[in-house]
Amino acid sequence: MINFNGKLVSSTEKEEFVQNRGLQYGDAIFETIKYTGGKIIFWEDHYFRLMSSMRILRFEIPMNFTMEYLENEILALLQQSNSQLNQAFRVKxxxxxxxxGKYTPATNDVEFCISYETLDDSFYTLNESCLLYTSDAADE
Structure with a gap:
């Protein structure tokens, strides 16, 4: 038994969730990407940062984890959702x-998940009520 969100449930019911190394040990990475105008924005930069992070953590990068494969997986997810591909999305x-394993992993093989949410605005917006820090303020 485990306590999951304040409810006692069978540990086998949530076993995959509870055993996830990303949750147990922070043994995970993520990349958040913007899709707008029918394109994945800065896709090459995101892809190479993802691969670099996986190498740093010594993840076993699957042979099919190519830039084209992941791009196709993202597009397939967005198309399957019956979304208008001219909308803007945040893809993770x-x-x-x-x-x-425990602290030391039993394997370096990986699993992955791609999710998305629709954005209200396709433009990048800055916080209009931000505070500006200047060196003059530090002297006061």
Missing amino acids: ILVWRKSG
């Missing part, structure tokens, strides 16, 4: 090491 790629 999560990658974590497969379950097993």
